[in-house]
Amino acid sequence: MTGSLQQAFNGLVSGGFYALLALGLAVIFGMLRVINFAHGAVYTLGAFGAVWLADAAGLGFWWALLLVPLALGAAGIAVERLLIRRIADLDPLYGFLLTFGIALVCQDLLRSEYGSASRPYASGPFPGSLDLGAFTFPAYQVFALGVSAVTCCAVWLLLARTKAGTIVRAATERPELTRSLGIDTGRWVTPVFGFGIALAAFAGVLAAPMRAVNSQMGADLVITVFAVVVIGGLGSVPGAVAAGFAIGMLQALGNLYVPALSQTSVFLLMAVVLLARPAGLFGKEGLT
Numbered sequence: 001m002t003g004s005l006q007q008a009f010n011g012l013v014s015g016g017f018y019a020l021l022a023l024g025l026a027v028i029f030g031m032l033r034v035i036n037f038a039h040g041a042v043y044t045l046g047a048f049g050a051v052w053l054a055d056a057a058g059l060g061f062w063w064a065l066l067l068v069p070l071a072l073g074a075a076g077i078a079v080e081r082l083l084i085r086r087i088a089d090l091d092p093l094y095g096f097l098l099t100f101g102i103a104l105v106c107q108d109l110l111r112s113e114y115g116s117a118s119r120p121y122a123s124g125p126f127p128g129s130l131d132l133g134a135f136t137f138p139a140y141q142v143f144a145l146g147v148s149a150v151t152c153c154a155v156w157l158l159l160a161r162t163k164a165g166t167i168v169r170a171a172t173e174r175p176e177l178t179r180s181l182g183i184d185t186g187r188w189v190t191p192v193f194g195f196g197i198a199l200a201a202f203a204g205v206l207a208a209p210m211r212a213v214n215s216q217m218g219a220d221l222v223i224t225v226f227a228v229v230v231i232g233g234l235g236s237v238p239g240a241v242a243a244g245f246a247i248g249m250l251q252a253l254g255n256l257y258v259p260a261l262s263q264t265s266v267f268l269l270m271a272v273v274l275l276a277r278p279a280g281l282f283g284k285e286g287l288t
Contacts, residue, residue, distance in 0.1 A: 115215075243282075
């Protein structure tokens with residue numbers, strides 16, 4: 001029983017990272033209809049940004065958690081304005097190929113600079129373990145789970161309780177209907193893309209103290225995150241968050257009870273969901 005609870009908690013921690021990444025992907029897809037394959041590379045850049053700040057400037061975790069998402073979010077805004085905007089009216093395949101190319105460039109640059117081996121990063125701000133009653137758990141991972149959950153809730157409140165957030169959420173979930181009401185969704189495209197990129201960078205910094213920081217860490221994760229977004233429903237913000245935490249739990253418990261299927265369980269679930277509900281669990285039928 002204790003092992004199951006501990007493994008479930010592990011799943012929640014992993015699910016927090018899935019939720020943060022899927023949240024950014026869902027918002028970007030909803031506003032731009034771009035399948036941003038570079039999302040995993042941004043996650044990697046976030047982790048390496050934390051390493052670089054520590055090595056080059058002596059800045060610790062808290063500075064990295066603030067500065068790296070801001071810097072990469074600004075870079076994302078530049079990429080949207082200079083590159084993605086030029087192909088906005090073309091087939092979505094072009095957006096996929098463009099972001100896939102960006103991901104490959106980022107991975108190769110990191111590999112040439114840092115090599116393929118994992119880079120060490122200082123421990124997080126909360127060393128040691130916490131006694132959670134039935135088991136003990138690394139304090140930093142509890143912190144990471146809390147930050148992930150609070151960030152997802154804060155983003156949802158921003159989208160649900162503010163005028164700007166309501167417009168963005170409507171444009172994300174029902175873009176054609178929103179435009180038909182005379183709302184200029186184009187003005188929100190650039191900041192929303194930058195915001196989605198910043199979320200991925202934030203997740204990367206958060207992961208640095210507890211993950212192996214290497215040039216492939218995002219590539220290994222992004223396929224699973226895409227499956228999470230599909231299961232939750234393309235363009236659905238609550239779906240991305242709920243599916244992220246659920247998939248983290250599924251993989252962790254699968255690793256405990258059915259190790260052979262732990263890595264493929266998410267794709268099996270995706271196939272079942274798509275057969276039963278092609279729009280995803282929280283997606284809207286007919287979303288374009």
